[in-house]
Amino acid sequence: MNNYKLFIDGNWINSNGSLEVLDKYSQEVYAQVAKANEETVDQAISGAWHAFERDKLSPFERYQILHKASQLIIEQKDELANIITKEAGKPLKQARTEIDRSAQTFLVAAEEAKRIHGEGVPVEAAPGSENRMAFTIKVPVGVVGAISPFNFPLNLVAHKIAPALAAGNAVVLKPASKTPISSLKLAEILDKAGLPKGLLQVVVGSGSTVGNQMMKDERIAVYTFTGSAEVGLKLKQETGLKRLILELGNNSPVIVDKEANVNLAAKTLAAQSFAFAGQVCISVQRIYVHESIKDTFMEKLTKQISALKIGDPSDPETDVGPMISEEEAKRAEKWIQEAVSDGATIAHGGKRKGALLEPTIITDVTKEMRVVCEEIFAPVASVISYNDLDECIKEINQSDYGLQGGIFTQNIDTAYYAAKRVEVGGFMINDGSQYRVDLMPYGGVKDSGSGKEGPKYSIEEMTEERLIVMNLKE
Numbered sequence: 001m002n003n004y005k006l007f008i009d010g011n012w013i014n015s016n017g018s019l020e021v022l023d024k025y026s027q028e029v030y031a032q033v034a035k036a037n038e039e040t041v042d043q044a045i046s047g048a049w050h051a052f053e054r055d056k057l058s059p060f061e062r063y064q065i066l067h068k069a070s071q072l073i074i075e076q077k078d079e080l081a082n083i084i085t086k087e088a089g090k091p092l093k094q095a096r097t098e099i100d101r102s103a104q105t106f107l108v109a110a111e112e113a114k115r116i117h118g119e120g121v122p123v124e125a126a127p128g129s130e131n132r133m134a135f136t137i138k139v140p141v142g143v144v145g146a147i148s149p150f151n152f153p154l155n156l157v158a159h160k161i162a163p164a165l166a167a168g169n170a171v172v173l174k175p176a177s178k179t180p181i182s183s184l185k186l187a188e189i190l191d192k193a194g195l196p197k198g199l200l201q202v203v204v205g206s207g208s209t210v211g212n213q214m215m216k217d218e219r220i221a222v223y224t225f226t227g228s229a230e231v232g233l234k235l236k237q238e239t240g241l242k243r244l245i246l247e248l249g250n251n252s253p254v255i256v257d258k259e260a261n262v263n264l265a266a267k268t269l270a271a272q273s274f275a276f277a278g279q280v281c282i283s284v285q286r287i288y289v290h291e292s293i294k295d296t297f298m299e300k301l302t303k304q305i306s307a308l309k310i311g312d313p314s315d316p317e318t319d320v321g322p323m324i325s326e327e328e329a330k331r332a333e334k335w336i337q338e339a340v341s342d343g344a345t346i347a348h349g350g351k352r353k354g355a356l357l358e359p360t361i362i363t364d365v366t367k368e369m370r371v372v373c374e375e376i377f378a379p380v381a382s383v384i385s386y387n388d389l390d391e392c393i394k395e396i397n398q399s400d401y402g403l404q405g406g407i408f409t410q411n412i413d414t415a416y417y418a419a420k421r422v423e424v425g426g427f428m429i430n431d432g433s434q435y436r437v438d439l440m441p442y443g444g445v446k447d448s449g450s451g452k453e454g455p456k457y458s459i460e461e462m463t464e465e466r467l468i469v470m471n472l473k474e
């Protein structure tokens with residue numbers, strides 16, 4: 001049995017209670033993790049605040065620490081990938097990709113630490129201001145409160161911690177209680193990389209206790225949250241005038257136009273609908289296919305899906321592993337059955353064994369069905385045919401969400417026409433919605449959230465721009 005402690009003020013501490021982290025494939029207890037209580041959360045926030053006041057690192061020192069952390073992540077790749085596979089049930093090959101991406105996120109944030117700057121403001125042009133000089137500087141906000149989801153337990157945490165530290169802040173992190181171990185390993189890595197004690201605090205526990213306490217604490221200046229729209233909305237209502245970065249859900253649409261490369265579309269969409277069992281917020285969920293190519297596309301798509309290997313996530317060949325819990329798999333199965341009883345057809349998959357749900361394609365759906373209009377967050381995609389592109393885009397935009405989308409077409413005019421009209425934060429041409437490189441601006445519109453991630457963009461959110469005006473002698 002693995003035992004993990006909390007990381008408070010640079011020390012590993014136990015608490016009265018603990019929580020069990022399950023191996024998501026075997027469903028056996030994989031680790032015990034100390035659970036934060038009110039007192040430990042208070043200690044963590046207070047420690048972060050004091051560390052922020054005390055340890056003012058230069059941009060170059062921040063660069064060195066984050067750069068070193070990136071190297072250590074790569075050195076520990078096998079161990080970290082195994083942890084993600086166990087605690088999240090993510091197939092090993094996808095877990096290994098997550099480690100590489102996390103190292104890159106740290107590296108990009110390290111570089112950004114040296115580039116944080118304000119700008120000159122030309123006030124001398126204004127009458128009476130000839131002797132004045134104005135410029136802005138970027139200052140850290142103080143303590144950043146970070147709350148993260150289960151699905152990318154290392155890289156989505158990296159997207160919060162690395163830019164916050166690059167900007168000179170302290171961080172209190174609450175990882176998802178189903179997958180806290182990756183965060184604790186990351187704390188160990190940052191400690192080894194030379195991060196002064198207290199600048200990162202990791203508190204483990206439920207959202208309703210630990211998360212809730214963090215959201216109410218005056219000492220936290222800015223919040224960054226990734227998770228469901230439901231929790232995001234609650235947090236927005238609770239945080240008043242404080243800045244809150246929200247990275248929420250989606251039901252990603254992708255158009256397969258009549259001029260698409262159908263082979264490319266089928267191959268890409270089979271991979272992007274079912275990676276990590278569809279539990280990716282930009283997972284392809286709604287596939288809009290032009291009526292004239294629907295049969296060919298369906299044939300190629302189902303062939304690609306049949307080639308996916310389903311099962312044990314620790315097998316390096318596995319493409320689709322279990323969902324985060326049997327309960328979640330049952331919820332998705334219920335949505336599928338509900339659609340079928342309302343007239344939909346299962347074109348592929350649909351069966352469930354424990355937390356393993358087969359990659360599933362549904363056709364004959366309507367836009368009111370939950371599998372279409374809500375975020376399913378499971379290995380399930382709907383194929384919807386269309387004849388008129390404008391009508392298709394109109395239907396796409398009826399979604400409450402707007403994170404990422406895409407189109408497959410060889411016609412550049414069609415591609416750009418759609419890119420300008422589909423209401424999303426990011427739009428991919430000749431790729432699916434599930435494309436992301438970690439330096440890109442990433443974030444949604446509508447109920448998918450507000451504010452952007454990607455180190456450069458998060459740093460903007462985690463700093464204040466202060467204007468300085470100097471009244472100089474003539």
Ligand SMILES: NC(=O)C1=CN([C@@H]2O[C@H](COP(=O)(O)OP(=O)(O)OC[C@H]3O[C@@H](n4cnc5c(N)ncnc54)[C@H](O)[C@@H]3O)[C@@H](O)[C@H]2O)C=CC1
Pocket residue numbers: 147148149150151152156174175176177205206207208210211212215226227228229231232234235246247248249250280281375377403448449
């Ligand atoms: N836009 C984006 O970048 C991403 C969005 N997501 C979204 O996350 C969801 C899946 O992740 P889950 O972990 O199930 O999401 P969730 O919303 O249930 O939980 C996310 C985090 O919030 C915490 N939390 C829950 N209630 C809270 C409260 N009242 N106060 C403070 N914290 C609270 C949880 O403990 C967890 O750490 C999906 O909707 C998915 O689309 C996931 C990854 C990336």
Ligand SMILES: O=C(O)[C@H](O)CS(=O)(=O)O
Pocket residue numbers: 151152155279280281282435436
């Ligand atoms: O939202 C998600 O699930 C992630 O942001 C996934 S990824 O884009 O970083 O791969």
